[in-house]
Amino acid sequence: SSSSDKTANGDTKAASSGKGPAIFVVGGKADDPFWSRVKRGADDAAKVVKSGGGSVTWLAPKNYDNLGPDAAKLIQTAMSQGADGVVGPDWVPEAEDAAFKQVVSGKKPLVIYNAGGIDAANSLGALNYFGSDEATAGKAGGEFFGKDGEKNVLCVNTLPGAANTEARCKGIADGIGENGGKSSQLPLPSSKFGDPTAVAQAIKAALLKDSSIDGVVTIGTGDANAAASAIEQGGLADKVKLGTFDLDDTQLGRIQSGKQLFAIDQQPYMQGYLAVSALYAYIQWGIELPQKPILTGPAIISKDNVETAVAGSKAGVR
Amino acid sequence: MTVQATQQAVSKGGGRSRRTDAPATLSNLIRRPESGSLIATIAIFIFFAIFGGAKFTAQSGTATWLNPAAELGIIAIPVGLLMIAGELDLSVGSVLAASSMTLAIVSGHWGQPIIVGIVVALGLGLVTGFLNGLIVTRTQVPSFVVTLATNFGLAGLALGLTRAITGSTSVALTSESWAKHLFGSYVSGKFEVAIFWWIGVIVVVGWILHVSKYGNWIFAVGGDLVSARATGIPTDRVKIALFMGTAFGASLVGVIQTILYNSAQVANGQAFIFNSIIAVVIGGVLLTGGYGSVFGVIFGTLTFAIVGQGIYYTGWNPDWASLFLGVLLLLAVLMNNTFRRMALSYGPRKKKD
Amino acid sequence: MTVQATQQAVSKGGGRSRRTDAPATLSNLIRRPESGSLIATIAIFIFFAIFGGAKFTAQSGTATWLNPAAELGIIAIPVGLLMIAGELDLSVGSVLAASSMTLAIVSGHWGQPIIVGIVVALGLGLVTGFLNGLIVTRTQVPSFVVTLATNFGLAGLALGLTRAITGSTSVALTSESWAKHLFGSYVSGKFEVAIFWWIGVIVVVGWILHVSKYGNWIFAVGGDLVSARATGIPTDRVKIALFMGTAFGASLVGVIQTILYNSAQVANGQAFIFNSIIAVVIGGVLLTGGYGSVFGVIFGTLTFAIVGQGIYYTGWNPDWASLFLGVLLLLAVLMNNTFRRMALSYGPRKKKD
Amino acid sequence: MTQNSTQPLLKLTNVCKTFGTTDVLTDINLEVNPGEVLCLLGDNGAGKSTLIKILSGFHEPTSGVMEIDGTPVNFKSPRDASEHGIATVHQFGGTFPLMTIGRSFFVGAEPTRGWGPFKRLDNRFAGEVAVREMQSLGITRVTEGSRLVGGLSGGERQALAIGRAVYFGANVLILDEPTAALGVKEAAHVLRIVMQARQKGVAVILVTHNVTHAMTVGDHFAVLIHGALAADFRKGERTREEITDLMAGGEAMAELEAELEAYQAAHHGHVPDPVELERLAQSKSND
Amino acid sequence: MTQNSTQPLLKLTNVCKTFGTTDVLTDINLEVNPGEVLCLLGDNGAGKSTLIKILSGFHEPTSGVMEIDGTPVNFKSPRDASEHGIATVHQFGGTFPLMTIGRSFFVGAEPTRGWGPFKRLDNRFAGEVAVREMQSLGITRVTEGSRLVGGLSGGERQALAIGRAVYFGANVLILDEPTAALGVKEAAHVLRIVMQARQKGVAVILVTHNVTHAMTVGDHFAVLIHGALAADFRKGERTREEITDLMAGGEAMAELEAELEAYQAAHHGHVPDPVELERLAQSKSND
Numbered sequence A: 001s002s003s004s005d006k007t008a009n010g011d012t013k014a015a016s017s018g019k020g021p022a023i024f025v026v027g028g029k030a031d032d033p034f035w036s037r038v039k040r041g042a043d044d045a046a047k048v049v050k051s052g053g054g055s056v057t058w059l060a061p062k063n064y065d066n067l068g069p070d071a072a073k074l075i076q077t078a079m080s081q082g083a084d085g086v087v088g089p090d091w092v093p094e095a096e097d098a099a100f101k102q103v104v105s106g107k108k109p110l111v112i113y114n115a116g117g118i119d120a121a122n123s124l125g126a127l128n129y130f131g132s133d134e135a136t137a138g139k140a141g142g143e144f145f146g147k148d149g150e151k152n153v154l155c156v157n158t159l160p161g162a163a164n165t166e167a168r169c170k171g172i173a174d175g176i177g178e179n180g181g182k183s184s185q186l187p188l189p190s191s192k193f194g195d196p197t198a199v200a201q202a203i204k205a206a207l208l209k210d211s212s213i214d215g216v217v218t219i220g221t222g223d224a225n226a227a228a229s230a231i232e233q234g235g236l237a238d239k240v241k242l243g244t245f246d247l248d249d250t251q252l253g254r255i256q257s258g259k260q261l262f263a264i265d266q267q268p269y270m271q272g273y274l275a276v277s278a279l280y281a282y283i284q285w286g287i288e289l290p291q292k293p294i295l296t297g298p299a300i301i302s303k304d305n306v307e308t309a310v311a312g313s314k315a316g317v318r
Numbered sequence B, C: 001m002t003v004q005a006t007q008q009a010v011s012k013g014g015g016r017s018r019r020t021d022a023p024a025t026l027s028n029l030i031r032r033p034e035s036g037s038l039i040a041t042i043a044i045f046i047f048f049a050i051f052g053g054a055k056f057t058a059q060s061g062t063a064t065w066l067n068p069a070a071e072l073g074i075i076a077i078p079v080g081l082l083m084i085a086g087e088l089d090l091s092v093g094s095v096l097a098a099s100s101m102t103l104a105i106v107s108g109h110w111g112q113p114i115i116v117g118i119v120v121a122l123g124l125g126l127v128t129g130f131l132n133g134l135i136v137t138r139t140q141v142p143s144f145v146v147t148l149a150t151n152f153g154l155a156g157l158a159l160g161l162t163r164a165i166t167g168s169t170s171v172a173l174t175s176e177s178w179a180k181h182l183f184g185s186y187v188s189g190k191f192e193v194a195i196f197w198w199i200g201v202i203v204v205v206g207w208i209l210h211v212s213k214y215g216n217w218i219f220a221v222g223g224d225l226v227s228a229r230a231t232g233i234p235t236d237r238v239k240i241a242l243f244m245g246t247a248f249g250a251s252l253v254g255v256i257q258t259i260l261y262n263s264a265q266v267a268n269g270q271a272f273i274f275n276s277i278i279a280v281v282i283g284g285v286l287l288t289g290g291y292g293s294v295f296g297v298i299f300g301t302l303t304f305a306i307v308g309q310g311i312y313y314t315g316w317n318p319d320w321a322s323l324f325l326g327v328l329l330l331l332a333v334l335m336n337n338t339f340r341r342m343a344l345s346y347g348p349r350k351k352k353d
Numbered sequence D, E: 001m002t003q004n005s006t007q008p009l010l011k012l013t014n015v016c017k018t019f020g021t022t023d024v025l026t027d028i029n030l031e032v033n034p035g036e037v038l039c040l041l042g043d044n045g046a047g048k049s050t051l052i053k054i055l056s057g058f059h060e061p062t063s064g065v066m067e068i069d070g071t072p073v074n075f076k077s078p079r080d081a082s083e084h085g086i087a088t089v090h091q092f093g094g095t096f097p098l099m100t101i102g103r104s105f106f107v108g109a110e111p112t113r114g115w116g117p118f119k120r121l122d123n124r125f126a127g128e129v130a131v132r133e134m135q136s137l138g139i140t141r142v143t144e145g146s147r148l149v150g151g152l153s154g155g156e157r158q159a160l161a162i163g164r165a166v167y168f169g170a171n172v173l174i175l176d177e178p179t180a181a182l183g184v185k186e187a188a189h190v191l192r193i194v195m196q197a198r199q200k201g202v203a204v205i206l207v208t209h210n211v212t213h214a215m216t217v218g219d220h221f222a223v224l225i226h227g228a229l230a231a232d233f234r235k236g237e238r239t240r241e242e243i244t245d246l247m248a249g250g251e252a253m254a255e256l257e258a259e260l261e262a263y264q265a266a267h268h269g270h271v272p273d274p275v276e277l278e279r280l281a282q283s284k285s286n287d
């Protein structure tokens, strides 16, 4: 966003000097479709901030290879630029918490969003938590599979070892476990990341190897496209149901045409929008919400509610 | 200084040493250094045929490694050519993503005919390759750095423009059916048409490298750039052409993937940077240039694809997939090197006579 | 064939050519090829000082690029040394992750004293480096492939073992306070102690490369391996030691990050592979070996870190960060190359006399 | 062969070359006539190779004019020079270790078979020609054009480079120390080939440090000393001793040679006594 | 200097070397005595460099025994050889283009200053010694030890390598075509240094294609033909013509030399007529 004009860069308390606050948002990689919707929400909220003379600056790591330390550094970057408030995801608490505590100890309000949950927000002394919970989202997906009658679900993880993707797969396993099924993880090595054909063929191989698998869930939309292709090539369209975390047009199209069971939407637009507006309202006018945490998801998009989701997607917010 | 003239002069008087080449033709087959990569490929295949079972050797099992091999191969073959000429291209990842995105924006988002999108996407690749080549030859900055910078730059450009234009980072595309057939369909429901594109690239590049005179230029440029320049080879133009080749290959794969998966993602493709270099090096091309063959690269690509996909047929814990990939990679290259050394040290038995 | 003996012989009779070196000492300062990287660093800094404003040049702005530079630098300096000797190390990413995880498992999960965890983690690095070196020197497979294989293998091993042992992929660690102070604390709340470790590495490696005789061995090994062997340098041992150095650097950063952030993640560290090579190449080390300096690598690391972090101070749309990084990278290397060429072509004015 | 009446094939006027701040060549004026052998002589580092690199389009001169058949030319690359019929064997290099002998021989001028876009490299022909040309230089141990150049001995490689230049040379053949790595027989073959080329009207420029070789084939001698043209004379105008002294950079060689002979005469067959050793060591360090 | 009574410094018995299936050296038996110059002669590709690489620990022999001072040795690496006091100048290489002259000179045997772990490389000393040693070989244009080797001329580089070996040589000094790239003055200096080394009791092995050089300094001659020891004789036992023929791989050189002289006499100053050209071309292709 080009919203951080230099006008807001006063070192002293921006609010008291009559100008709006400088809000810094730490977010995910900019080319990640999911984060582009969070950012869209933040950008929309920024319009309000700007109208009050403030600014919203978006900070994102260039890649996820060193996520925790990188995020911690971004938080420090925000503070060193005189942030009046920080919005950040607590992806790797052990790595980031020290930096978040610097924010709080510097008497600047902090909002945790997207990852970490309310526990993290409370222990850090943050205002609130906005977002969904990976485990809850996974569990919702697992339950959906279970109710649909699937017994053995494969969770494809193209970023094995990352805390959030691991939590998603674990949630799926928990959710389906409570409904009489089971789930295993398929971790794919980094040499396949971003190559849909290699991902698709690996999924196909796993499906062919274990014919008891009747559900596949992926951690992101790109992988879902690959998984759809794998199911098709394996000739398993009747037998294997597909679900995914996150949402985009292609998923909506497949859900509409019945080739995909569901997508788990954490409604990222709201995370960015709510987190920024709530922080702004607090800094400006001391408004605090009583409800903690504010969960933005999960919302399961299936053929029952796909049409409304399509409309939101056309607007670039879903 | 035409060759024709001297060629005549020779055919007049030079029958004496004809025998020197005739027996070599047969023995050449055995001493071909590619035999190393071929044997590595076969060994790896047998390994998985044993541990992967019938599913692996069945048609759809074959498609599992042949499809990724084809896409990788379309990039790896020109990358191999470039490596023989002594240069690296680390920009193929972003070129793939940018071309893919270009096609999706032009024909998906803006709704132009798909042929326009394809031409613009491939054109983008050629322009990037040309710039890479131009910068490398003009500035003498190592290609590793130049193409790395291009990779970053183009990734940033693609991301920024895509978001500015579409507001998203993933753009959908519905292809006309001729394009779907030509680039993104499955033959007998399993094999990507990319395989035929790969074969096409193999034939064209194989001809250039091993049959036409330009192949000799490429080997010479990679073998000793200074001497190659001294013999009058337009070394700069050769390199620029080869950079355009790698970028074109990456664009082509971008087009294929976009049409195949009906969407483009800005983050795709980076895996091809390393994977193509790995395939080429397993295929016996010298990382320092001057030596290699198209056949080697083909087998290197197949080996890499089989190793990368085979483990999912074995039923072993996929947590160990990376470990496995590392160990097999090393073994394949070792096998290959051993055979190549054996092949090169072979010569007709000579006594002191 | 001791040098001492001949040295005496010379100091007796050889005063005649003493003058040859004395004036060069001053002019050397200007012609040092590192001046290129220094100027690139300064130019980039000034650029961001202008566009990033006072925040960028303030103490905490400095920490923003100095902290990542320190961690990168601890790896980049031994990687530069290795590159001067003509080899690459692509395994630093997994070595970092595996060492980090080893420390967290040994001292966090199993509750051993932290010193045990640190020793085991660093030991793991040294062993990996030793294996890399051994395989490269014994098999003559290019180090690019060997270390790439090690990187895959070790990543798989770390993932598999961690999940087998802890059932998770992220392990927490609470450090004893001496360890926290030594490895993972902030000086004046902003600067990581890693900066001091970096300085330590600079001093040790700078001594080795530029002052001790081993530096000469390293330049010789990278300049011409065959000739270096012919002069009696134990080339294999030199290379193995250098591989152990890069792996040790990566382990050290792993330990620092684990203690600093109180946890280890299996997926960490892969970004260091390329970043370290980029920093080293911007620093003017020849990718083909035989040429480079520790000062150059320091400036290369700083340039890379400033470019990578500076954009966040400018307030420009970070979507374009990659584009920016690419363009600045290219400019930095170009500037550097131009200066180096100027420095190298400089010589005392000679007339036909 | 006093062909001063005919136009020089190649003419240099005030050619200078500077690397950085080092003047390597200063005001070189030189004429090369067809059917003549010009021996370019000079001490190590005199600038011979640099001059030859300018003639072959490898370097551009810093200043000065180069004419071919009276027309000024400006070689931007070696390709330009070879299009003007100049073939060069550089002092080092010129062969490709990892290529076959046949391919290496024809690099940049590949023989092709077939038609139009289907022209293909004629590897067999290339191998045959390369082997034949090497054998005609006396290299009989090489019989297969498909061997790799990297496995050849030093002299075999040099013969390959010379064979190539002779084969392709049209108007001007430039040889930079061609016989340096060659055996006596091969060197004699090279000299014979130089004379054959001269007979065909080719202009030959030969760099050599071997006085005998120079005097055997040279028609015209140019001596570089520290980058300047110190002498330019024709066959018979100087004695062998004068030429030797010029080749040594203008230093009198007689003394050094006498010293050598004296050593030989004095010490042959005797183990020197310690006092004498001391004297010898001193004479070395005072040199 | 008939020192056959003393024990040979270096002794080879039935040494063979095979690359792949090619026999490059067969059953070499050779003795090298201290204070003697052994000239190793032979045609291009005869195996001289290979033999020298075995002596310097670069290659291991396929079979055969090598003894030093009567004890069998087995060199695993060049380091082993140099620890036995063998210093070698190989035919190519031995210098490092991107290093300074001083550093390049001392590679592997760096002069240090200071104490214990704080020993530091003495760059100034290295530069001084390197420049001095090169100047004592007649290379006067090089005056700064801090210049890069890559900017030196061919002969300057070779002088650097020779200077190095002479400086460090202890018992055995091996020179593989040391004078190939050198000018007349520098070559004479090298010969002088060879004789000085001999005076000090060093055993010198010299490979050369120059008959004059060989006859000037050699005490003992070994001729390789196609990898086998064809002749092994002492100074004065053969005539110059015999030695020349042996160096040419056993072929009679008189004919070739006569041919050369005939050319010179016959064609000097005359442009040949076409018939003669034809004859010349044929004599070439029938060679």
Ligand SMILES: Nc1ncnc2c1ncn2[C@@H]1O[C@H](COP(=O)(O)OP(=O)(O)OP(=O)(O)O)[C@@H](O)[C@H]1O
Binding pocket: D019, D022, D024, D042, D043, D044, D045, D046, D047, D048, D049, D050, D051, D091, E141, E151, E152, E153, E154, E155, E156, E181, E183
């Ligand atoms: N690229 C360069 N940069 C700087 N100096 C150079 C360069 N090339 C050559 N020189 C210097 O120019 C001088 C002439 O070099 P050149 O190679 O022409 O000598 P040469 O006459 O061929 O010597 P030789 O007989 O030893 O081959 C030498 O002093 C050399 O150090």
Ligand SMILES: Nc1ncnc2c1ncn2[C@@H]1O[C@H](COP(=O)(O)OP(=O)(O)OP(=O)(O)O)[C@@H](O)[C@H]1O
Binding pocket: D141, D151, D152, D153, D154, D155, D156, D181, D183, E019, E022, E024, E042, E043, E044, E045, E046, E047, E048, E049, E050, E051, E091
């Ligand atoms: N590594 C190798 N592999 C195969 N053949 C080799 C190898 N090294 C040398 N040869 C062959 O062995 C023979 C002897 O080579 P060597 O270099 O010893 O010759 P040389 O006597 O030094 O010749 P020159 O005078 O030309 O330097 C040559 O025919 C050469 O082609």
Ligand SMILES: [Mg+2]
Binding pocket: D048, D049, D050, D091, D176, E153, E154, E155
């Ligand atoms: Mg020269």
Ligand SMILES: [Mg+2]
Binding pocket: D153, D154, D155, E048, E049, E050, E091, E176
């Ligand atoms: Mg030799």
